[in-house]
Each structure stands twice: as C-alpha cells, then as structure tokens.
Amino acid sequence: MAPPPPAAAEPNKDHLGIILQRLMALHPKAIDLSLERIRALLAKLGDPHLVLPPVFHVAGSKGKGSTTAFLRAMAEAAGYRVHAYTSPHLVRFNERIRLAGRLIDDEKLIALLEHCERINAGQPITFFEITTAAAYLAFAEIPADLVLLETGLGGVADTTNVIPQPRLTAITPIGIDHVAFLGDTIAKIATAKAGIIKPGVPCVVGPQPDEAMAVIAAQAAACRAPLIRHGREWTVRETTDGMLWRQGEQDIRLPHPALLGEHQIVNAGTAVTCARNLAGFDIPPDAIAHGLRGVDWPARMQRLNKGPLVDILPPGTELWLDGAHNAMAGAALAETLNILPPKPTWLLAGMLNTKDAAGLLRPLAPLMRGARCISIPGEINSLSAEDLAAAARSVGLAAAPAESAEAAMRQIAETIRAEAASAPARVVITGSLYLAGRILAENS
Known part of the structure; x- marks a missing residue:
C-alpha cells in the first residue's frame, strides 16, 4: 500500500475547510448507514484497515467517548503509542484523528483527504465514510501499538465496523437515541450496537437495561465471544478516597477520575476493565491511576x-x-x-x-x-x-x-x-x- 502523495500546496485552515465542505457534498444524505461504499473505497486504497495495529472498538449510547479517553490515557501512561478515532469534534476536525498521542496536523490531514477524494473519483460516499478512510490510511502509515475506534452511530453498519478481528470490543450503556436510524426500542438499538461483537473476541459490557443485555448476550453467544459484564464479571464502586474496581480475584483501589460525575465512575470502571483485559498489553495499576487523574476530555462537566x-x-x-x-x-x-x-x-x-x-x-x-x-x-x-x-x-x-x-x-x-x-x-x-x-x- 503506497502512502498518499504530499499536499501540492502549502496547507492552511481555509484550504482544509474548503476540502471538508466539498466532501460533504459527495452524498445527498449526511447519514446513510452501509458498509458497501467504505469497503469499496478501502479496497481502492489498498485496504489499510487490514494492516492496523491491534484495535479496540467501542459502541454505546452514553459514555463511549469518556471510556475511550480514559483508556487512551491509561495506555499512554503505560508507555504505549496510541492512535484514536473519535467523533464529533468540538472546535477543529483534527480532534477526530489522533496519531501516536498527537492530533493530526493540517498538512497531513489535507494530503490524506485529497488522496481519498481522488481515489473515490466522485462516487457517492458520506462525509463520515471518506474521512474514516483517511483515518485508516493515517493509522496504517504511522507506527503505533494500539488503535482506539469509537463508533459514530450504531455499530453493525457503522463505518468503523470494517475491522474483521479487533483485539477487544466494548459496549457502554445503551438507551433511546438516534431512533430515526437505529429503531425506536432498546432492543432494536441494542441490535445495532451489538453488531460490533466479533467471533471469539472478548467484549466488555457496561451497565445495561435488561432488554439490551438480552440482545448483547444472544449476539455474543452466536459469535462465541466471551462477555465481561458489569455486575457479573466486573464491578466498580465509589469509595471515600476514590474508587474500587474488581474482577474475579483482582481488586484495585484507584483515585477519583478527573472527570466529574457519578456516571464517570462507571465509565472509568469500564475503561479499567478494558485495560486489564486487552490481550498482549500490560497496563499496570499505577498507569491506570495516572490515566484516571490525567485524562483530558473537554465538554464533559x-x-x-x-x-x-x-x-x-x-x-x-x-x-x-x-x-x-x-x-x-x-x-x-x-x-x-x-x-x-x-x-x-x-x-x-x-x-x-x-x-x-x-x-x-x-x-x-x-x-x-x-x-x-x-x-x-x-x-x-x-x-x-x-x-x-x-x-x-x-x-x-x-x-x-x-x-x-x-x-x-x-x-x-x-x-x-x-x-x-x-x-x-x-x-x-x-x-x-x-x-x-x-x-x-x-x-x-
């Protein structure tokens, strides 16, 4: 897979903004859930998503962004180089793509987007699909130890769901959201979210309504994917001086997370569970504690x-x-x-x-x-x-x-x-x- 050529001109924010606006016009719908278009484009790009470092993939209605931020902070504290793909951005599009700990710069982003645009050759594709393809290219090109992928919407037909064998998946709490695209019941929404579960790949599950848990359990059974469920395989609770996380015989006492709110205890606990079950990675308790204290995730209280x-x-x-x-x-x-x-x-x-x-x-x-x-x-x-x-x-x-x-x-x-x-x-x-x-x- 050949890397994209460098940008032809000196990049600037206006140039990047023009490209992003142009890409939004490639499909008549802002959201059109399908994997056909992204797979076709990725094939033309040399299938960069198949040569990525180990991938962690997360879906959910609430908390997936915070969970990803906690896990990234923990892994980086343990010395790992981490790529991350999240959405939406707050101020700059660059926030969506983090390369080995740093936000992608304008020059690199412009080169990737223009390359994807040329290869796509005007075929219908959504903005999220083509920008996700650019992220895969960047992740394949820049060395790292781990890739964190956050779904944009749903799971089964989300553009991030083209990774055939992630190292670990996670599903944070599911609720009624995006009903126009995912369905109007917890069970329908859970069916979409549970689509990220892959054969044989362990899945960490946060607190869920009974209807969602039933769907997740059925999907995991069909895929023979081990479940690591809140309230069963793992628990977390707040203490006077921090939080106590437990899985089996493991007990880890940890500080309060830097993000405020009782729900962030659960998100932090989900991230701890992911860190301790990420096969091939050693993220010790001191790195977990450092990540909890040092996490940076704007616009969350x-x-x-x-x-x-x-x-x-x-x-x-x-x-x-x-x-x-x-x-x-x-x-x-x-x-x-x-x-x-x-x-x-x-x-x-x-x-x-x-x-x-x-x-x-x-x-x-x-x-x-x-x-x-x-x-x-x-x-x-x-x-x-x-x-x-x-x-x-x-x-x-x-x-x-x-x-x-x-x-x-x-x-x-x-x-x-x-x-x-x-x-x-x-x-x-x-x-x-x-x-x-x-x-x-x-x-x-």
Missing part, C-alpha cells in the same frame, strides 16, 4: 474559568459546559449537579432536531431557575430556539429563546443580578457536543 462568556456573568458565577444530548445524559448531568454545592442555577441550551429535547431537559428542570434556548450556529439540523424553549416549558422549565449564546448569557446575567443579588450562582450550558464546540470557540 468542564468548568469555564475565563473568556468572553465568563466575563459577561456577575463575579463569582460558575460557568459549566457539558455535551449531554439525550435523556440518559440529561439524567447523568442532573445527578452530577446534585452533588455540587447548591446554588441558584440557570440553563443555556441548544440541541439538534434529531434529539429528544424534552427527554434531555426533564431531569434538569427541577434544578433550574430558568433557561435560555438558542439555535446552534452553523448547524442546519439545529432545533430552533423557539421550539427548544417550547420543549423546555413542556417539562416545567421556565424558558425563552435567545438570538445567540452571548445574548442568552447577557439575559441570564441580568436575571442573576436581579434575582440572586450577591448570592453565588451557577450557569450550565448543554444540549449538544456541536453546541459545546461553538461555545469553546466563542469563549476562547
């Missing part, structure tokens, strides 16, 4: 301490950013807020129109004094500010639309000054990772 949006708020007001975008994540965010010191709290929300807005907002409503809702800038599938505000009001949350994040923040700041006087207050921004990315860019 991230405290914003400076920037233009922070400056709008009264002094001492906390500003938090979280990428919650479905009912499960909304419940987890509510649990996390409940463990913080109580303060008057306001919400700034923006969501895609493919998501269950009421489902996300329902658990948050009792914790909020009020909300401002916006459309996500630049997202054609954004729910309108007016419709999101209506969804918020339908679950008992006093809400109004705003024209922008800045306008919403100014309205919230005025309300805080009027209602809370000098009392400390809190603002939470949530609803979408796409919104989180815009917020991080705007507040930088």
